[in-house]
Each structure stands twice: as C-alpha cells, then as structure tokens.
Amino acid sequence: MTTRWKRLGLGLLAGAAAMCAVGAEAATVVYHGFTLIDGSGTAPKADQAMVVDDAVITWVGPAKQVPRTPGAARVDLKRKYLMPGIVDLHIHIGTVRDLVQKEGYFTPDSVRKDLRTYAAFGVTTVQSMGTDKDSIIAIRDTGRNGPQTMARLLTAGQGLVFKGGYGGVPGINHPVATPAEAAAEVDAQAKKGVDYIKLWMDDELGAMPKMPYSISKAIIDAGHRNGKRVLAHVFYLADAKELVAQGIDGFMHSVRDKPVDAELIAAMKARGVWQGAATLSREAAVYAFAADNPRTRDPFFRQAADPATIAGLESPEREKTIATSRIYPALPRIDEQARDNIMLLAKSGVKYGFGTDAGPPGRLPGYSEHWELEQLVKAGFTPAEAIHTATARSAEWLGTNDRGLIAPGRLADFVVLNADPTRDILNSRRIAAVYIGGSKVPSVR
Ligand SMILES: [Zn+2]
Incomplete structure (x- = not known):
C-alpha cells in the first residue's frame, strides 16, 4: 500500500482486485511502448511508458527512461495508442430497456449494467443529469476513487x-410549482448528497409550459446556499442569458434556437459559466433513425445495443413515427445550430466540456461518446481538440484534479487503442483495452 493509496481511502480488498485484474501480484505496473495522447491537447508522443502504482499514475515519459521498478508487472503496448478515459458530463442511466424509458426500470442492477457498458467503451467517468433514484448515491460511493470495473459516477x-x-x-x-417548493426540493436533494443541482428550462418547441424565471432563480439560490453548482438544460438564447444573470454555473446543452451572441459570450466569460456539454450526438440521434441508417449495421454500434434495441431502431414503424412527428422538420437545423454554437463558444474562450445526453431511447451508452467525438470534428474541431475536450477539459469541470490527463498523480483511468485517433477520430472506436484505476475493464459483449 502506498501512502497515495491510503490518502485515496481505499481498502485492501479493492487493491487485491486491481492486482488480479492485471494478472500479476505486483501493485506496480509498467505499460510501455505506446504512443501517448495525454489529454492536454499536445501532439502525440511515440515510444512512451507509464508506471501505475495501485490506482494512480506515478510516472510518464520516454520508454527508454522508465525508472527501475523491481518486481513490477510489465505490459507491452507497442503499436498501441494510449489516451485518458473519456469524461462524459451529461448522461442518463438505468431507466431504459429496449427503447422504452420507465421509472420502474431503474434498479441498482440496471445502473451497474449501464456503468459497465460506459466503461467497456472507454468512458471512465459519467455525470448523471437528474433522473436518478436515491439508490444512485451508494453506487456512486462504492470504491469511489479506486480501481473499478464500472465508470465512475457523479x-x-x-x-x-x-x-x-x-x-x-x-x-x-418531483415537479415543483412555486419558488418555495423549488427551494425545498433543492434542500432535499442536497441532503441526499447529490453532486449537483439540475434544472430543465424548455418548452419542447412550444408544446409545454416552460419553467418561470422566478423558479429558476429560487433553484439557483438554494443550490448555492447548499454549496452545490447548478446546471441547466437550456434551448433558447434568451433563457441562457437570463440564467447566466441569475447565477447558473453551466449549461448541459447547446443553445439551439439562434447563434450565441456577443452578449451571452461576454456574460458567460465574466461569470465563469461553463458550456458543460454540447450534446451534438443527441441532436443527431433524435432524427438519425427516421429512415434506414447504416449506423445500425456498424459492429461497434451493435456492441452497444441489445438485439431488441437494434430491431426497434431498424423498424419501419418507429422510423415513420419519428419522421412524421411535429418537431421532425425542425431537427436538422437545431443540430446544425448546436454545432455552430459550440464552435463559437470555444473560439471565444468560454470554458466548455464534453457531454452526450446518452441514455434515453436511441442514444446508446458507450456508442454515443464516440458519436459525439465524430460530431465535434464535424463541427470544426480537430480530432486532437475533440479528445482534449472529452478528457482534460471535462475533468477540469469536476474540480478534483485527479483524472482526465495521463500524468503523475492522476488516477490510472485510460484507454488503449489499436489506431491513432488524432489522425482519424473514428479510430477512438478501435479499443484494445480500458483501465479504470489501473484495473482492466471487461468488454461488454
Ligand atoms: Zn439530459
């Protein structure tokens, strides 16, 4: 047990599990020979090595200079690419089965199943955005900073x-009708030990009543009184401006009705408000399956979905339901606006992270994150910038300084790839192995 291990508050049993997972008795493992994409956005470095001591990276550098580590296990990663695990700041979990979302489907087992799927796809931390039952808290806290075979959770x-x-x-x-009810509900959430407060401000393109500003203000104030950051589902530019003025900490979707303007950008920068997630894959997925889509025949896609889910996505009836829906004609333009807006925000120096809104029907856990990377590149980011967004940038939002980079002192949450994702972002899908806290994650299917 290293002192670092003890500082992370991990037990002996968790440590033993990590050692078994790498097939060695040693608590120290040297990975060597790989090309490093460290998450910082700098150029890949060839022929690197990394030392992992229990759950934590203790050294990274040229393979020739690796320090002497007597008794350490060695893992040869020649011709492989190593990057930090993906951090997805906007997911939902545990409530969907065969393209149906239901309260009753949410169980500790359904949550763990999704967390294992995220992990197998290289997604090592997820932020669940406001649709969890109370049993989520104990799952989050199990082995929180140590080795895991599931994605870490907030x-x-x-x-x-x-x-x-x-x-x-x-x-x-628990829907709220007044500012007082809203403040009481925020207090109740904080008491349960949630990491963030989430609110929805939208009207489904005019079909539903939108949360009044008096209520969002009460939520934001109550969140801050409880020491919690408050995150918003937002759609309209005008609402985004009002929420920034009210003290919101981050947005969990792009503004999608209009281009973001200088006024919003200046206000977000002045107040340090994050564009926490752009959810570009969500905007694509909501209309992608309105007609036959070759994605459903992609083996990587099929790994992420149960057969019934694939059959549902390919069914002409479901395609027709989407294609004839009231909002369908507006969706391609909304998708395009979301892409344009994340580029505008990124170029203007607003802080931004990576998030998919994966989880609801048709937005597959695990696959969605790779689709999001693809969409970020379609929006105008380089593959390296997209990876930087999905790793170090998103980890910075967490404020824990413990993940998102391949660097000494960071948790050993990383993905080993068979091809270079900075050359072609689709190579993020060529996953050879995923490790969380130095523990190798089983593949799902
Ligand atoms: Zn969401």
Missing part, C-alpha cells in the same frame, strides 16, 4: 422540473 439526483413542464422521468422527479 449524480444530480432528481433534477428540478416545472409542474406540467418539460424534463425528468415521470415517477422519479
């Missing part, structure tokens, strides 16, 4: 939904 518990309005999952969230 949760917004039950996010705040306006009564009769948009957002949440019926039976899980």
